[in-house]
Amino acid sequence: MNQDNVDPRILQYNERLKNTLRDELLNYKERFPEECEPDQVLEFIGNQLNLFGRDSQEGHITCSAWVVDPQRSAAILVRHRRLNKWVQPGGHIEPFESPLSGAVREAAEETGITDFVILDERLFDVSVHWFPEGKDGPAHFHYDLRYLLQAPVKADLYANNETDGAAWIPLEQLQNYSGEETVLKMAEKTWRWSPAGKHVRE
Structure with a gap:
């Protein structure tokens, strides 16, 4: 990829x-040694200068939020307009933004919730997937x-211009809304997770 048109400050960041x-x-790999996706991301990081640029033909790093209720019995899914499927909130990372900050911002934009608890600053899940051709290029x-x-109890939801809805889905009913293996995997991880929270307002 040609980096000539990329702001050098972004490349330095x-x-x-x-x-x-x-x-x-590497911390994630220690906790989930059976997963291969972290190695793919590590290889990508090693080969790329512009990690988040949307003009890269190889792809880019994105961020997502797995948002659960205080009882960790339900999660928020949004109906992605382009993909026409129920997925977790998420999207592109802005310049000079960390993936965690991007995940919080995307969750706020796609659900309307402005008050979250970061239950864990470590990576909760990693996914590498093919995204179809569209406005972002090939x-x-x-x-x-x-x-x-974590979102507040009974938090109201709304859809933004990139989604056709947002809903609280009980974890035991996720398979009725999404057949995505990674979504179902995050439900399983939710049941095994142990708490260590931090509060944040978007």
């Missing part, structure tokens, strides 16, 4: 962030970094 992301991914990979958030 990306370089500084690489070590942090490597540490997060088909490409999303190297998605996912974080665990």
Whole structure:
């Protein structure tokens, strides 16, 4: 990929962030040694200068939020307009933004909730998936970094211009809304997770 048109400050920020992301991914691998996706993300980080640029033909790092209720019995899914499927809130990372900050921002934009608890600053899940051709250019990979958030009890939801709805889905009913293996995997991780929270307002 040609980096000539990329703001050099963004490339410098990306370089500084690489070590942090490597540490997060290596920690994740220790907790989930059976998963292969972290190795794919580590390889991508090692080969790319502009980690989040949407003009990369190879793909870019994205972020998602797995948002649960205080009882951790339900999660928020949004109906993605382009993909026409129920998925977790998430999207692209803005310049000079960390993946965790991006996940909180995207969750707020796609659900209307402005008050979250970051249940864990470590990576909750990692996914590498093919994204179809569209307004962002040719088909490409999303190297998605996912974080665990908690929303207030009975928080009201609304849909933004990129989604056709947002809903609280009981974890035991997720398979009725999504056949995505990674969504169902995050439900299983929710049941196994142990708490260590931090509060944040978007």
